Amino acid sequence: MIPAMAETRTLEPEEWELWHTWMLAQRLLAREFERGLQRDCGISKAEFSVLVTLWKAPGREMRVGELSESLAWEKSRVSHQLTRMENRGLVEPTQSGAGGRRTGIGLTAKGREVAQSAILEHAGNIRRYFLDSLTPEQAAVMRSWSEQVVDRIEPRSGEVANDHVF
Amino acid sequence: MIPAMAETRTLEPEEWELWHTWMLAQRLLAREFERGLQRDCGISKAEFSVLVTLWKAPGREMRVGELSESLAWEKSRVSHQLTRMENRGLVEPTQSGAGGRRTGIGLTAKGREVAQSAILEHAGNIRRYFLDSLTPEQAAVMRSWSEQVVDRIEPRSGEVANDHVF
DNA sequence: GCCCTAGAGTTGACGCGTCAACTCTCTCGA
DNA sequence: TCGAGAGAGTTGACGCGTCAACTCTAGGGC
Numbered sequence: 501m502i503p504a505m506a507e508t509r510t511l512e513p514e515e516w517e518l519w520h521t522w523m524l525a526q527r528l529l530a531r532e533f534e535r536g537l538q539r540d541c542g543i544s545k546a547e548f549s550v551l552v553t554l555w556k557a558p559g560r561e562m563r564v565g566e567l568s569e570s571l572a573w574e575k576s577r578v579s580h581q582l583t584r585m586e587n588r589g590l591v592e593p594t595q596s597g598a599g600g601r602r603t604g605i606g607l608t609a610k611g612r613e614v615a616q617s618a619i620l621e622h623a624g625n626i627r628r629y630f631l632d633s634l635t636p637e638q639a640a641v642m643r644s645w646s647e648q649v650v651d652r653i654e655p656r657s658g659e660v661a662n663d664h665v666f
Numbered sequence: 667m668i669p670a671m672a673e674t675r676t677l678e679p680e681e682w683e684l685w686h687t688w689m690l691a692q693r694l695l696a697r698e699f700e701r702g703l704q705r706d707c708g709i710s711k712a713e714f715s716v717l718v719t720l721w722k723a724p725g726r727e728m729r730v731g732e733l734s735e736s737l738a739w740e741k742s743r744v745s746h747q748l749t750r751m752e753n754r755g756l757v758e759p760t761q762s763g764a765g766g767r768r769t770g771i772g773l774t775a776k777g778r779e780v781a782q783s784a785i786l787e788h789a790g791n792i793r794r795y796f797l798d799s800l801t802p803e804q805a806a807v808m809r810s811w812s813e814q815v816v817d818r819i820e821p822r823s824g825e826v827a828n829d830h831v832f
Numbered sequence: 833g834c835c836c837t838a839g840a841g842t843t844g845a846c847g848c849g850t851c852a853a854c855t856c857t858c859t860c861g862a
Numbered sequence: 863t864c865g866a867g868a869g870a871g872t873t874g875a876c877g878c879g880t881c882a883a884c885t886c887t888a889g890g891g892c
Binding site: 544545546573574576577580581584597598599601 | 847
Binding site: 710711712739740742746747763764767 | 877879
């Protein structure tokens, strides 16, 4: 690939149009998913990610660090998120250390219930808004392009990342 | 297209893979843009959007409501954003009403400078990370798919939305 | 002239997300 | 045995974004 020294040129209208439409499509799609989750299950995408991850864990319980690893989220993000979810009764510590530290974290009954329905709901939305709108040819292109991008920016992220929604 | 009643089926591994890779690509791409802006121009994408919009306005000045309209952002979001940007010296009220209300808002000298360099910088990034990685065929597919999605979710948003980054 | 309401703009509370600084605990080596 | 580190987890400050409630202002009808 020839590094084109293109940085200082401004975009052609056509290029701009492509970029703009594409970005718009993404935003709308993301918004739709978020709203669906909120409307039908009363949770945010962040909450969904946590619920699903715990749901799939053996014993439906993990350590904070594992959760962080599995979601590829910063520990502090996980910690803040768990605090909010604990307040909402979706999640509870299964063991605690000193200073109110959570060592194990698991789903509450409510959390399990919400997780289960959200998973179905979300799969439906992925179909409705994404998969069903793709022709096989489009699917192939989307896929190869996505791989290119991932490869170029962060080749190893496929191995780990496990953020189940967005 | 046959509306398949597909909501309750869970996703096939292949479908999941497509969805997952695609989402990952998006996240990585968005992150890259945000970082580029932050690293090279010291601003966030939200700040960029505001700077560009004001930059393009006649007299480089608008009313808050126009800004909100043009960005398709909520008024309150605009207001919060302007407060932060005023604190950072990128933007200043050109007329104020009672109670410190901004009626007109414009770029400061610093704001103009940052806007100009950010616009070039960003165009370069759009090329580098998005346009250059597309074959013409991929571009055509991305485009038609994006239009489908926009059309399906919010057909009229093309007319207005003007959020110049993301 | 006076009130009344519609619209413009702001504020506060809250959720999400990042970064940097902190605390706690456990292990390993002198 | 003690103490230095490393790793686990938390906290606080801050930026972004939404929603609902508030204030101010200008214009219209009487």
